[in-house]
Amino acid sequence: MGSIGLPDKDSADIYLVVATRDELLTQQQANSDEWRGVLPAEAYVRRETYLYSQELTRDGGMTPWVLVHQPDPKGPRQILCGCESIRKRALVARDGQIEDVISHGVCSVFCSPDKRGRGYAGRMMKEMAQRMEHWQLDNGKSSPFSILYSDIGKDFYALRGWQAFPSAHVSVPALATTTPADVRLLKNEDIAELCALDEKLVRQKLYKLKTSNRxxxxxxxxxxxxxxxxxxxxxxxxELYGKTPSVKGIMVGDRPGSRIWMYFTRVWTYLQEDCPNTLHILRLVIEDESLLDFSPASSADADKLEGTDVVRAIAACLQVAQSEAALWDMKDVTIWNPTSATLAAARSLDPKAAVVEREHESIASLNWYGSGSVTDIDWVCNEKYGWC
Known part of the structure; x- marks a missing residue:
C-alpha cells in the first residue's frame, strides 16, 4: 500500500494518458518554479502555450502526457507526474538505403516535489518507451527510435530504454568584435531555403555511407x-528586452557548393542554476561534401587542420556568434558534438577551448526499437537543433 492519498507505483489504477488542456496547465503551473528561468510564472505559461502553436508542434505535433491515478473510470483522476513528446521527422540509413521515418522526442519530464521518490516517474517513462514505438503511426507501423535529453545523468533513462550517446561540446567566450567582410548575417527569411538545402546534403551523405552491420x-x-x-x-x-533578435545565423561564402553556415539560439539561464547565459549553435552546415565530417573531434586532428580554409570559415562564423552573444548578455557560445575542424576553429579564437564531455545534463539519449542492437547505431548530426 502507498502513503495515504497516494497509490503504490505498481497500482493497476494508474494510467498513462494524454493530458487534457486543464491538466496541461496544471503541470505547467507546477513546474514553472523550476523551469521558468528568467521569466515570471505567468510569462512562462504564455511561452509554453505559444510554443504549442508552432509549425513543428501544432495539430498534434506536440503531445502532453500525464500519469494519473483513477480508481473509478468515471471519476476524477489525480496527476502523479507528466511529460511531453514532440513528433520529429527522421532518417534511418543502412547499406546505402535511406528510410524516412517518424521519431518522437520526449521532454518536460516532471514530478511535483510532494510526489517524488515513489517511483511514479520511472513507471511513466517505462510506459512512454512502449507508447512511443507506435504513437501517431497507422496501419501497424512502428517508429525505429525515440530520443530525449537527460538532465539527471545517464542511468535513470538508460534503465527505461534510452541509452546515452556522445554528448560533448566546445565553447568560446562572448566577445564584442567587428563582423568580417565576407560574413553574411542570416535573417528569418533566409532560413527555410537553407534548411531545405541542408536536408538534401544530409541525405546525400547518408546515402553514401556503406558501413557494414551499422x-x-x-x-x-x-x-x-x-x-x-x-x-x-x-x-x-x-519579454526581457521588448524586442526580438533579427540575426538567426551566419554564413561565410557566397558561391553555392562551397558555403558554410550556422543557425543559433540564445538561452537565458535559469535563475536557480550556475550555468551562464549561452548562445547555442543549433546546426553547423558545410556545403562542400568533401569537407563533411561525422567523426567526433580529436585534438591531434584539430592540430592538423589548423589554418585550413574550412577552419577559417568556421572561425569567422563563431567570431560573429561571439559578438551576437555579447549583444544579448550571453556569456559564451557553445556548439555540440564538434568535429575536429570545429575544435580547431574554436582554438583559433580561444586557445583554452577544449571538448567537454557532459555527464549530468543535456545527455543525448536514444531508445532503439528497430532490429539489431542500439550499440550498432550511429546517431549523426547530433546537434542542439534536435534538443527538445
Missing amino acids: TTVAIVPDHATIAWHHARDDFVAN
Whole structure:
C-alpha cells in the first residue's frame, strides 16, 4: 500500500494518458518554479502555450502526457507526474538505403516535489518507451527510435530504454568584435531555403555511407525544427528586452557548393542554476561534401587542420556568434558534438577551448526499437537543433 492519498507505483489504477488542456496547465503551473528561468510564472505559461502553436508542434505535433491515478473510470483522476513528446521527422540509413521515418522526442519530464521518490516517474517513462514505438503511426507501423535529453545523468533513462550517446561540446567566450567582410548575417527569411538545402546534403551523405552491420540515424534539420527554437528565443527576448533578435545565423561564402553556415539560439539561464547565459549553435552546415565530417573531434586532428580554409570559415562564423552573444548578455557560445575542424576553429579564437564531455545534463539519449542492437547505431548530426 502507498502513503495515504497516494497509490503504490505498481497500482493497476494508474494510467498513462494524454493530458487534457486543464491538466496541461496544471503541470505547467507546477513546474514553472523550476523551469521558468528568467521569466515570471505567468510569462512562462504564455511561452509554453505559444510554443504549442508552432509549425513543428501544432495539430498534434506536440503531445502532453500525464500519469494519473483513477480508481473509478468515471471519476476524477489525480496527476502523479507528466511529460511531453514532440513528433520529429527522421532518417534511418543502412547499406546505402535511406528510410524516412517518424521519431518522437520526449521532454518536460516532471514530478511535483510532494510526489517524488515513489517511483511514479520511472513507471511513466517505462510506459512512454512502449507508447512511443507506435504513437501517431497507422496501419501497424512502428517508429525505429525515440530520443530525449537527460538532465539527471545517464542511468535513470538508460534503465527505461534510452541509452546515452556522445554528448560533448566546445565553447568560446562572448566577445564584442567587428563582423568580417565576407560574413553574411542570416535573417528569418533566409532560413527555410537553407534548411531545405541542408536536408538534401544530409541525405546525400547518408546515402553514401556503406558501413557494414551499422545503422545511421539522424533527426532531420528541417525548417519547422529550427523555427521552433527561434520562436522560443524570440519570445523570451521580447519579454526581457521588448524586442526580438533579427540575426538567426551566419554564413561565410557566397558561391553555392562551397558555403558554410550556422543557425543559433540564445538561452537565458535559469535563475536557480550556475550555468551562464549561452548562445547555442543549433546546426553547423558545410556545403562542400568533401569537407563533411561525422567523426567526433580529436585534438591531434584539430592540430592538423589548423589554418585550413574550412577552419577559417568556421572561425569567422563563431567570431560573429561571439559578438551576437555579447549583444544579448550571453556569456559564451557553445556548439555540440564538434568535429575536429570545429575544435580547431574554436582554438583559433580561444586557445583554452577544449571538448567537454557532459555527464549530468543535456545527455543525448536514444531508445532503439528497430532490429539489431542500439550499440550498432550511429546517431549523426547530433546537434542542439534536435534538443527538445
